[in-house]
Amino acid sequence: MSDLHDLPAHTLLAAYRQRSLSPVEVTQAVLDRIARWEPHLRATYLLRPDAALAQARASETRWLRGAPCxxxxxxxxTIKDNIATQGDPLPLGTAATSLAPAAAHAPPAARLLEAGAVLVSKTTMPDYGMLSSGLSTFHALARNPWDLRKTPxxxxxxxxxxxxxxxxxLHIGTDIGGSIRLPxxxxxxxxxxxxxxxxxxxPPYTxxxxxxxxxxxxxxxxxxxxxxKPDERDCMSLPFEAIRxxxxxxxVEKLKGLRIGLLLDAGCGLSVEPEVRAAIEAAAGLMEQAGAIVVPMQPFMTQAMLDGMDHAWRMRSHVDLAALAPEKxxxxxxxxxxxxxxxxxFSGPQTFAAYHQFHATRVATVKACAAFDYVVSPVSSMPAFDAELPSPTNDPLRAMAHIGFTVPFNMSEQPAASINCGYTARGLPIGLQIAGQRFDDLGVLQVARAFELMRAPQRPWPEPPGA
Incomplete structure (x- = not known):
């Protein structure tokens, strides 16, 4: 059997049901794994081993009774810093936040904990979630386990x-421009x-x-x-659908006959690096061999769209920061x-023009994807960059130059996933993005599963230094 910390959730659940494993020994194995890695990765916030083991013991008792909750x-x-857990501070990755305890679990945390998940730790994020790196004034610098010199x-x-x-x-993140798919x-x-x-x-947000x-x-x-599962606190949530x-x-048969768009040029931001392009083309080739109809796409994003959304986010943050006390x-x-x-x-008209690009991006994305069942592309034009940098460009005036492939699907409200499709010569992972039509979340999972079955064998997961 694999090390307990490596076992997937469905394997653990089957073992609990058969009483061949206990949630206590699994949780302890995960805590031991964290203890070995964490001095190097700094991925956790509110790591509380005693509380996690107490939850695991309660779970063990339920399984022994044959009554999982x-x-x-x-x-x-684990649950991301910015997803509230009752009684815990919500720093949002920044030293500027007042550390008041959250009054209630946010919906994702509530659903996980109601389902019996053991909260081992919360996880770190950059200031206000406005960076594609682990650089934070509140948390220690997070690093990538594949190469500790790189960002996660x-x-x-x-x-x-x-x-x-x-x-x-199991881990949960949030995404407003690529913040799940990029890491x-x-x-x-x-x-x-x-x-x-x-x-x-x-809170919900565009x-x-x-x-x-x-x-x-x-x-x-x-x-x-x-x-x-539904939660009335989200005024933007979809009507609940009992998806299977x-x-x-x-x-792999899922791919047969599907019309798949291949997008290799975001139309804005940074150019795709050769190793990334080759890996995405190879992934699309596998899909074509499985019976999909792969059609090259022209870029539909523009630099004006990306700049407008960037400027709108800057204005939102400028207003938020202006409301803080000077020392904060x-x-x-x-x-x-x-x-x-x-x-x-920026004037009022300039700000309005910037915000309009959210809608322009939505319209362009929906129109471009209408001819396809799914669209595949790079997640990002480059592999992970240096951990100490806030963004690949290290330039606040080009802070969003790397999100041209991910952000359009936030604005169009379409589901999109990242799955590993290869490695650079230096061993860094390369993400393939799979986007579907709006509401087709299950279809995106099915296409991702088909690719998971076809792709080349994956390299062993990284081990902590000295292992």
Whole structure:
């Protein structure tokens, strides 16, 4: 049997049912794994071994009675910093936040804990989630387990690192421009940004979604059974739909006859690096061999769209930062302050024009995808960059140059996933993005599962230094 920290959730649940494993020994194995990795990765926030073991003992008692409380009972799980857990501070990755305890679990946390998941730890993120790196003024710098010199990505930085390092099988992140898919791609794990509203979240916001980050499509589907349950606190949530998430595995046959768009040029931002392009083309080739009809796509994003959304986010952050007390504002990462304050001179019409690009992006994305069942592309144009940098460009005036492939599907509300499709010559993972039509979350999982079955054997998961 594999090491306990490496076992997928569905394997753990079967073992609990058969009483061949206990949630206590599994949780302890995960805590031991974290103890070996964490001095190097710094992926956790509120790591509380005693509390986790207490939850595991309660789960063990339920399993011994033959009465698990839900479909995730006893499975080790992490939850991102910005998803509230009752009684815990919500720093949002920044030293500028007042550390008041949260009054209640946010919907994703509530669903996981109701289902019996063992909360091993929360995970780290950058200041306000506005970076695709693990750089934070509150948390220690998060690193990538595949190469400690590199970032795990962001803003679900700790979640991506934790999934790749074996901090248990189930992790949850959030995504407003790529913050699940980017770290999933750079850490070699699977991440799903669901259709907007499929997973209720609080507070809701344009393009914002919560979703699973796991080592397998099967574990992500298991999480979606729980996360997609309704919660009235999300005023943007979809009507509940009893999707058969357990039907995620349609085999390679799922691909036969599908019309798949191949997008290799985002139309904006940074150019795709040759190793990334080659890996995406190879993945599309496998799909074509399985019977899919793969059609090259022209770029549909423009630099004006990307710049407009970037400027709109800057203005939102500029207004938020201006409302802080001076000493709190000074505590925010200087890169974030420079990025936000760069639009201080914007007029009302300029700000409105910037915000209009959210809608322009939505319209362009839906139109471009209408001819296809699914669209595949790079998650990002490059592999993971240096851990100490806030963004690949290290330039606050080009802070979003790397999200051209991911952000359109936030605005169009379409589901999109990241799955590993290869490695660079230096051994860094490369993420393949699979996007579906709006509401077709299960279809995206099925296509991802088909690719998971076809892709080349994956390299062993990284081990902590000295292992």
């Amino acid at each position: 839900g479909p995730l009972d006893g499975v080790p799980t 990505g962001g803003s679900s930085a700790g979640a991506g690192a934790a999934a790749a390092a074996g901090y248990g099988p 999933a791609g750079w850490c070699g794990v699977f991440g799903l940004k669901p259709s907007l509203g499929r997973v209720p979240i609080d 393009g914002r979604a919560a979703g699973p980050m796991t080592r397998s499509v099967a574990d992500a589907a298991l999480m979606m059974q729980v996360l997609s 998430w357990q039907d995620f595995d349609g085999g 504002r000074e505590a925010v990462l200087p890169y974030i302050r420079a990025w936000a304050d760069s639009v201080a001179h």
